[in-house]
Amino acid sequence: MTSIGIIGAGVAGLHLGLHLRQQDLDVTIYTNRTAEQVRDGKIMNSVAHMSATIDIERELGIADWPDIDAEYSKHYHYNGWGEERRFEGSFEKPARILDYRIYLPHLMGEFERRGGRLTIQDLTVAEIEQLTDVHDLVVVSTGKGEIGALFPRREDKSPYTSPQRKLAVGFWKGVAPREPRGVEISIVPPAGELLVLPMWSFSGPVHALLFESLPGGPQEVLTDRRYEEDPAAYRELVLQILREFHPTVFERVDEAAFELQNGALDILQGAVTPVLREDFVLLPNGKYLLALGDVHMTVDPVQAQGANSAAYSAKVVADAISEDHVFDERFMRKVARRRAERLEAASDWVNTIIQTPPAPQMPQLLTEMVRNQALADRYTENFNYPIRQIDLLATPERAAAAIADTSNR
Amino acid sequence: MTSIGIIGAGVAGLHLGLHLRQQDLDVTIYTNRTAEQVRDGKIMNSVAHMSATIDIERELGIADWPDIDAEYSKHYHYNGWGEERRFEGSFEKPARILDYRIYLPHLMGEFERRGGRLTIQDLTVAEIEQLTDVHDLVVVSTGKGEIGALFPRREDKSPYTSPQRKLAVGFWKGVAPREPRGVEISIVPPAGELLVLPMWSFSGPVHALLFESLPGGPQEVLTDRRYEEDPAAYRELVLQILREFHPTVFERVDEAAFELQNGALDILQGAVTPVLREDFVLLPNGKYLLALGDVHMTVDPVQAQGANSAAYSAKVVADAISEDHVFDERFMRKVARRRAERLEAASDWVNTIIQTPPAPQMPQLLTEMVRNQALADRYTENFNYPIRQIDLLATPERAAAAIADTSNR
Numbered sequence: 010m011t012s013i014g015i016i017g018a019g020v021a022g023l024h025l026g027l028h029l030r031q032q033d034l035d036v037t038i039y040t041n042r043t044a045e046q047v048r049d050g051k052i053m054n055s056v057a058h059m060s061a062t063i064d065i066e067r068e069l070g071i072a073d074w075p076d077i078d079a080e081y082s083k084h085y086h087y088n089g090w091g092e093e094r095r096f097e098g099s100f101e102k103p104a105r106i107l108d109y110r111i112y113l114p115h116l117m118g119e120f121e122r123r124g125g126r127l128t129i130q131d132l133t134v135a136e137i138e139q140l141t142d143v144h145d146l147v148v149v150s151t152g153k154g155e156i157g158a159l160f161p162r163r164e165d166k167s168p169y170t171s172p173q174r175k176l177a178v179g180f181w182k183g184v185a186p187r188e189p190r191g192v193e194i195s196i197v198p199p200a201g202e203l204l205v206l207p208m209w210s211f212s213g214p215v216h217a218l219l220f221e222s223l224p225g226g227p228q229e230v231l232t233d234r235r236y237e238e239d240p241a242a243y244r245e246l247v248l249q250i251l252r253e254f255h256p257t258v259f260e261r262v263d264e265a266a267f268e269l270q271n272g273a274l275d276i277l278q279g280a281v282t283p284v285l286r287e288d289f290v291l292l293p294n295g296k297y298l299l300a301l302g303d304v305h306m307t308v309d310p311v312q313a314q315g316a317n318s319a320a321y322s323a324k325v326v327a328d329a330i331s332e333d334h335v336f337d338e339r340f341m342r343k344v345a346r347r348r349a350e351r352l353e354a355a356s357d358w359v360n361t362i363i364q365t366p367p368a369p370q371m372p373q374l375l376t377e378m379v380r381n382q383a384l385a386d387r388y389t390e391n392f393n394y395p396i397r398q399i400d401l402l403a404t405p406e407r408a409a410a411a412i413a414d415t416s417n418r
Numbered sequence: 419m420t421s422i423g424i425i426g427a428g429v430a431g432l433h434l435g436l437h438l439r440q441q442d443l444d445v446t447i448y449t450n451r452t453a454e455q456v457r458d459g460k461i462m463n464s465v466a467h468m469s470a471t472i473d474i475e476r477e478l479g480i481a482d483w484p485d486i487d488a489e490y491s492k493h494y495h496y497n498g499w500g501e502e503r504r505f506e507g508s509f510e511k512p513a514r515i516l517d518y519r520i521y522l523p524h525l526m527g528e529f530e531r532r533g534g535r536l537t538i539q540d541l542t543v544a545e546i547e548q549l550t551d552v553h554d555l556v557v558v559s560t561g562k563g564e565i566g567a568l569f570p571r572r573e574d575k576s577p578y579t580s581p582q583r584k585l586a587v588g589f590w591k592g593v594a595p596r597e598p599r600g601v602e603i604s605i606v607p608p609a610g611e612l613l614v615l616p617m618w619s620f621s622g623p624v625h626a627l628l629f630e631s632l633p634g635g636p637q638e639v640l641t642d643r644r645y646e647e648d649p650a651a652y653r654e655l656v657l658q659i660l661r662e663f664h665p666t667v668f669e670r671v672d673e674a675a676f677e678l679q680n681g682a683l684d685i686l687q688g689a690v691t692p693v694l695r696e697d698f699v700l701l702p703n704g705k706y707l708l709a710l711g712d713v714h715m716t717v718d719p720v721q722a723q724g725a726n727s728a729a730y731s732a733k734v735v736a737d738a739i740s741e742d743h744v745f746d747e748r749f750m751r752k753v754a755r756r757r758a759e760r761l762e763a764a765s766d767w768v769n770t771i772i773q774t775p776p777a778p779q780m781p782q783l784l785t786e787m788v789r790n791q792a793l794a795d796r797y798t799e800n801f802n803y804p805i806r807q808i809d810l811l812a813t814p815e816r817a818a819a820a821i822a823d824t825s826n827r
Contacts, residue, residue: 333809335819343759343805350755396752400742410744 010035011334014144016137017151018042018127020056020109021302021319023116025148027069028327030123037126037144040151044114051274053109055178055206055217057192057313060102061393062320071119079105079209083191084389087257088379089198090372095257096379097191098389104192106208106217108180134159141296146336148326150302150319160286160300166353172280173363174201174221174309175232179247179276180208183266184216184258192313195255196375198367200228202311203255215270218247218258221311223365228254236276244268283308283363285356288345297341301326306352309363314355314395322348355395361402370408374401383415419444420743423553425546426560427451427536429465429518430711430728432525434557436478437736439532446535446553449560453523460683462518464587464615464626466601466722469511470802471729480528488514488618492600493798496666497788498607499781504666505788506600507798513601515617515626517589543568550705555745557735559711559728569695569709575762581689582772583610583630583718584641588656588685589617592675593625593667601722604664605784607776609637611720612664624679627656627667630720632774637663645685653677692717692772694765697754706750710735715761718772723764723804731757764804770811779817783810792824 011034015022018040029036042050058066066072080103086096121127132140134155140147149156186207187193193205202221207214222228228250236243248267251259269275284307289297302319325348333340361368378385391398401411420443424431427449438445451459467475475481489512495505530536541549543564549556558565595616596602602614611630616623631637637659645652657676660668678684693716698706711728734757742749770777787794800807810820 332806334823335809335816337813337815339809339812339816346755346759350752397741400744400748403748404746406746407744407748414743 012144014140014147016149019151019302020316021323022150024320024323025326026120026125030125032331037128039128039130039132041131043129044117048110048114052277055219056109056316057104057106059104059317059393062317065320065324077209079107081190081207083189085187085191085193087195088375089196091376091379093379096385098385101390106206108210138292148299148301149304152304157304159290163285166285168360169283172282175224175229175280177231177278178217178219180210180215180217180270182215182268182270183263185261195258197254199223199226200254201226205258210270212270232278237273281307283360289341306356308356308359312359314359318352318355321351351395354399358395358399370405374408377412381415421553423549423556425558427526428560428711429725430732431559433729433732434735435529435534439534441740446537448537448539448541450540452538453526457519457523461686464628465518465725466513466515468513468726468802471726474729474733486618488516490599490616492598494596494600494602496604497784498605500785500788502788505794507794510799515615517619547701557708557710558713561713566713568699572694575694577769578692581691584633584638584689586640586687587626587628589619589624589626589679591624591677591679592672594670604667606663608632608635609663610635614667619679621679641687646682690716692769698750715765717765717768721768723768727761727764730760760804763808767804767808779814783817786821790824
């Protein structure tokens with residue numbers, strides 16, 4: 010039986026593992042943390058699954074979450090560039106945000122229940138290379154530093170060599186939900202963005218506050234100041250930033266109830282350098298490693314495209330495997346070609362959004378959306394469709410065409 | 419309204435025109451021949467439409483041909499390499515061969531009936547370039563010499579600089595059909611191939627005999643000897659070649675009735691140099707020309723992939739236009755990327771088939787098919803799916819994997 014090894018038990022690796030179990034293949038996922046360790050650990054991110062991703066989850070039989078109320082169907086915008094600053098857009102089908110400390114352990118359990126093998130082991134690059142003698146195909150979906158560097162950076166699609174935002178995300182109680190439920194996107198130059206994400210966690214509904222701060226701007230202190238050093242002072246700092254820069258979020262805060270759901274476990278501070286890497290690498294033994302998920306493409310989280318891209322990419326890889334078990338260069342190039350359009354679209358889109366100074370069409374588009382509901386809805390729905398989104402905003406000419414097209418409706 | 423100009427009224431140009439009329443766009447097709455001239459002219463080719471192409475025709479509302487009985491569902495092989503030489507493969511859904519002197523004029527009429535503009539005009543390169551000021555997008559689907567040369571040859575995907583087969587195709591009466599109806603593929607090294615295609619023409623059912631002759635081999639005389647110089651002698655020559663090299667075809671011939679359906683109009687002698695060209699070219703005025711059909715990709719007709727690839731390519735272009743009317747470099751690259759996998763697969767496949775000496779896996783595969791029905795059926799059905807076909811036969815390792823996979827069933 011064809012045997013596949015997957016490095017990493019994030020959304021990419023677990024989705025791929027579940028797809029391949031549906032094909033009844035021999036699948037092993039290697040990860041350095043047990044489901045319990047993931048569940049009891051610190052938050053890793055705040056991840057919105059668009060309906061396009063939920064459609065994939067439905068195919069995998071992991072879309073149903075009884076007792077969990079985590080769907081939303083709106084984007085509420087506060088556009089710091091305009092005169093009239095508020096607008097909203099609607100999704101055609103709801104998206105969902107679930108704490109990955111609930112989501113990933115559930116998928117790990119499902120994977121094992123369906124006959125997948127989960128091996129808890131920290132792997133070196135040398136050990137990963139040795140796995141190509143054990144499995145017919147080895148897919149690398151997580152791994153920092155040396156492991157990621159196995160796959161050369163694609164200079165043509167990686168415009169940044171340092172993070173464009175400093176990140177601070179916490180899961181907070183005491184923020185009133187918007188009705189209908191939705192993600193709020195507050196863009197305030199020169200501070201950066203704040204995303205307020207309604208989500209489901211251990212205590213039920215909470216809100217992720219994801220501060221995307223411009224380096225050198227007034228908001229980056231939320232990344233630089235370590236929460237653990239003085240939790241109370243950090244909380245005050247968050248309130249102060251909300252009050253000063255994000256009025257439509259601040260008005261939702263009940264200060265008496267405003268606190269992290271679970272202290273230091275529920276906050277993550279850091280930054281990512283966006284990168285798109287080569288799809289595969291040829292090893293000295295003549296075998297290939299295939300890149301997936303964060304190892305292949307890292308995007309800033311500001312447009313929620315990381316996990317959705319990873320789920321898409323896992324499906325492309327699974328579909329390719331379903332029709333072809335010869336893991337030669339032709340197979341690798343097939344996977345690369347099939348996922349390139351959508352992944353590059355997501356990467357280009359997010360990299361356009363985080364550009365400094367802003368790409369000229371972005372303020373123009375967002376200001377237009379205040380009075381052009383069709384454009385606002387299209388921009389929102391396109392969070393499911395990165396190709397359509399980059400079609401819409403790649404250049405000033407394309408933005409103008411989208412404005413003209415939606416104005417005529 | 420967005421305006422599209424299409425150069426050429428072959429299957430590629432007409433399919434694209436019909437797709438775009440379904441999108442209610444302003445479409446003009448430029449061609450140098452009227453429908454009547456096409457109908458009354460010499461044969462241009464012998465074209466099998468696979469069921470995948472008929473599915474596209476169904477979308478276009480041109481799949482129904484009442485009063486015409488032109489479907490077939492089999493490939494009958496005579497494999498000149500083996501001991502046991504005969505085998506057959508089945509299609510899941512029938513294919514169809516219709517005289518293009520019936521097919522194309524019908525599509526031209528439909529295109530005009532549906533509001534398309536048909537302009538009868540011979541265009542120079544300069545005139546084509548000027549059309550980019552008249553239309554938002556100009557697509558070039560036919561044109562020899564200077565026009566084709568607008569699009570640079572892709573050296574990485576164009577292994578040949580001269581024809582690998584000499585061609586002679588005639589529409590003959592007096593050949594008994596096979597039951598169930600099917601195309602016969604007689605491969606006789608070192609003569610080359612003979613394809614016997616059951617088709618519908620003006621007089622009803624006839625057979626196209628497509629001689630694919632190795633240059634320097636005993637069959638090339640059918641291309642070099644001009645039919646018009648001595649029709650009776652040419653007919654004798656065909657019979658002699660059939661008798662000597664293609665026994666399973668010769669046994670189907672009723673010599674008393676064996677003649678071209680309509681004399682010199684029903685025979686075509688020539689050769690093609692396979693080539694894959696760049697998808698688009700940027701003109702000095704900042705506009706692009708997009709290549710389609712034969713201008714983009716020319717394949718030897720031996721695997722019936724030219725028209726089927728052109729129909730596929732036209733659909734990709736139409737789908738791209740349906741979602742995006744900004745005809746910039748991004749649009750061109752999008753089209754190029756979306757059609758690349760299938761078109762390169764078809765081109766690579768046909769170029770593998772016509773390789774001299776034969777690619778080692780081809781005799782191996784065909785000999786295996788004599789006793790492996792699953793492989794023969796897969797190889798046959800894959801005439802609809804070039805990607806699967808090149809997956810099957812690209813390398814000796816892939817051929818071995820396909821043999822192993824089908825042997826286990």
